[in-house]
Amino acid sequence: MQQTITLRVPPEEAENASIIHQYISSAINIALGAVKGYTVLKSSIDARGKKPLIQLSLLAYINEPPQKRAVPEIIYKDVHRAPRSVIIIGAGPAGLFAALQLLQQGIKPIILERGKAVRERRRDLAAINKLGIMNPESNYCFGEGGAGTYSDGKLYTRSNKRGNVNSILNTFVRFGADEKILYQAHPHIGTNKLPQIITAMREQIVASGGEVHFNKKVTDLIIENDRIKAIKTADGDAFTAGAVILATGHSARDIFHLLHHKKIRIEAKPFALGVRAEHPQALIDQSQYKCPARGQWLPPASYSLVEQVNTHGVFSFCMCPGGIIAPAATDENEIVVNGWSPSKRNNPHANSGIVVQVTEKDVRAIPALKKDYGSKMNSPLFMLHFQQWVEQAAFKAGGGKLVAPAQRMVDFCTSRISETLPGCSYLPGIHSAPLWEVLPPFVTKALQKAFPLFGQKIKGYYSNDAVIVATESRTSSPVRIPRDSNSLLHPQIKNLYPCGEGAGYAGGIVSAAMDGERVAAAVCAAFKG
Structure with a gap:
């Protein structure tokens, strides 16, 4: 029984x-x-x-023997000689799961990734952290596995609206993730373990006859009769296939510019922007667990915070218990911060993005931005320009070499310069700077009101022992690439399938993976039709 x-x-x-x-x-x-x-x-x-x-x-x-947890078997077909193939631009969660879905249907995936494989990518991350040197093609956002590989591995999405969550989690287990992710309320793989899992996925794709090409930055789309005839890459190669899945992630700005240059329809999209807030993990543990110390049996505590400040929502984003703040810029002379945790979450700090909702109306009302960008404010890239404008201001305030501007939390809220800064996990280093000169006024005002309110929810949160670091700006894509709600095709280009976070249809590893599967299924249906 x-x-x-x-x-x-x-x-x-x-x-x-x-x-x-x-x-x-x-x-x-x-x-x-x-x-x-x-x-x-x-x-x-x-x-x-x-x-x-x-x-x-x-x-x-x-009174009956227990059964092992069943992980559904997945059959990946041999596609070495498959008559149909699909180009997938981007090897993040959306691209990889799209490729795995195509294999199940007997269609050959050809992945083009601008960055490097996981092992080679690590060297570039070391240069970012230790030397403040950023490779625009290989960094925390670009490379095998995309931004998700080195951004914590949280698998928190539980909504099945975009696809089957359990299918995604089971696939991760199949490729090496701990089966605990199947039943934990807040599953987490860890940045230290994700690379091996991503590598195993790639090895399956190649063994089945798919192709994965690294250092293949897409620079042009050859379009004839409203169809993509060929994809050109920076090294002069060209690739052809029956369909193209565009899964480049939220930071591939050159792709947005390319689409705009080709007069392929894109749209400005709201997103959120703010800072990373870092506290001692022990403080968060004591408040959340209501005990002096969590001990060895409880995991480092997390939190989720949200407040409505005037007309703007302010909320925590990508909270990382026992984690570090990481440099996530993709262009020179910009500062972007993100967070990640190892699987054990055993670092002494807790960090989270604390971000403010940004609307098109907010951005259009910034006089300095209008002055710097002029007529570009009329293009669908204007939210991207705003994002870049803030990141460049953060770089300038930090002083170079990816040093980030920072303040103690109470000092920021009371408009005081921080004479000293507490220890911080951000490896390139932090520099005291008035963040109200880095962030747009509406973001500054919303954060200054929200932090004390958060302190009422988490004892000790609003404190000068906490440091805030600018800028957390890659919460989601500032551009949406439109697609038909049924066919998932772009309304202009008959074989282009926008996909994942970069296209504006996902927000995290699981939702991006589900969108990859969904788009791949739409491609298969179109081929059969």
């Missing part, structure tokens, strides 16, 4: 199988010996009471 049971247990008992057997025995009033095992269906932390508890949903096996 199998029976589903819900338990609430102390953290130190949650993974002790013999104790869980006793709980199951008591819960359904049967002999302990009748409990033969269990499978965890869902696990979450309930920290609402005086002591944190782990809430478990279990499938208990009574």
